[in-house]
Amino acid sequence: MSEDPRPRRRQARGERRISQLLQAAADVFCANGYTAASTNAIAREAKVSPGTLYQYFPNKEAIAIELGGRLIHQMRETHGQVFTPENLSLPLPELIDAVLDPMVEFNCANPAFLALMHGSEVPGRIAEEHDELHASLLSQVRETIRAQAVPPLSPEELDRVADMAFAVFKGGLALIVAAPEGPVRDAAVAELKKVMLRYLSPIVGGAGPGTDPAAPAPAAL
Amino acid sequence: MSEDPRPRRRQARGERRISQLLQAAADVFCANGYTAASTNAIAREAKVSPGTLYQYFPNKEAIAIELGGRLIHQMRETHGQVFTPENLSLPLPELIDAVLDPMVEFNCANPAFLALMHGSEVPGRIAEEHDELHASLLSQVRETIRAQAVPPLSPEELDRVADMAFAVFKGGLALIVAAPEGPVRDAAVAELKKVMLRYLSPIVGGAGPGTDPAAPAPAAL
DNA sequence: GGCAAATACGAGTGATCGCTCGCACAATCC
């Protein structure tokens, strides 16, 4: 609750150590989970002594807080550029590309994000921030679907569809990040896009079977 | 390793204690995760002393092994009754009902299953058994889709579709078990069925938009 | 160079956890 009036002068070396420690923490959290990750292991991974670690973080929880905070911040920047007014009125296939691609890229580049956000073992502060982010993302998804839905959905339906679209995305995302980098992962991304497109098409396209009423056997790609 | 030639005579009271301890372990694992769950907490939850707990389990891992084993066994029984030859040729909507309903029911009734199977913190033995179960389920899904696909899918496509269908189901399942029991959960289940139906329809129905009710009288069983 | 602050160290401390052990009670068999 109290601001600290002495913001602790940091030298460049200190900032570097912090990044180094957070990177090490990300690796260890990712490999073993939050609870099983020991602060000594994090320090060892960062090639520093336990004492040095505690020079920059008051306790283990603070490490997760800071790491989670930075990841959430990056994620917010990512999805801030994703749900733009222009994207909002894009045709569905392009909209799905525009939304999924950055999300997939971020989560593949930062596996610690999912590891930290998912466990029920994480300290309460992280869980709170994650809930906020989740709610924020969800409302963006909801507004996007609302903007696209023809005819308009009832509020209850809108909630259900947004919740399910997000949950399904998360399920597919887990498959994608688990896939080996390369063509296999790309194919998985394409497949998830198919799921989303087929699920949402009837909602945006009125009663039609798909967004593209042309060729009955598209089977492209 | 070595079979034990002395299968340790158990009295009825002992069997009851074991069930009691496993139930307590399920609750504690579910609430705190495997690593954070202490054996003393499990014993306390079961209203017995730590010594009593260790009368029936050699160590903490064995508790998770036994609990996971029992849950996996139940799950196998469930999905053994799900993927039957009769169900294999069911129309898609009925097939989805037949597969999803028991799976959803099981996971809602046994939240410890997901809690135990999901963490990367669980002992290696559980992870192995879970991988086996996962592979088994996946192959059942694959065979079902293969039986339904018109025209037949290439092996690579079949793998991708089965993987994605399963991953998407798991994502939706997480939403469902998190939903409060009652109409909200039922609506979520119905919504997940929509996702699966819309995703798989183009695969089974050839070019058709949805489940073509061409065969009006399947009426078997 | 000289000083103060920041950085780095790593053995050590208290707490917690998995697990043990000695002993008492209860059930079963003869």
Add this chain to the structure above:
DNA sequence: GGATTGTGCGAGCGATCACTCGTATTTGCC
């Protein structure tokens, strides 16, 4: 009843973990 064995207890042991502290080194500033 006596013998044997399963059941139950809970204080306590060794290991591990989060975290500290006294001290040595490096950096920024004059």
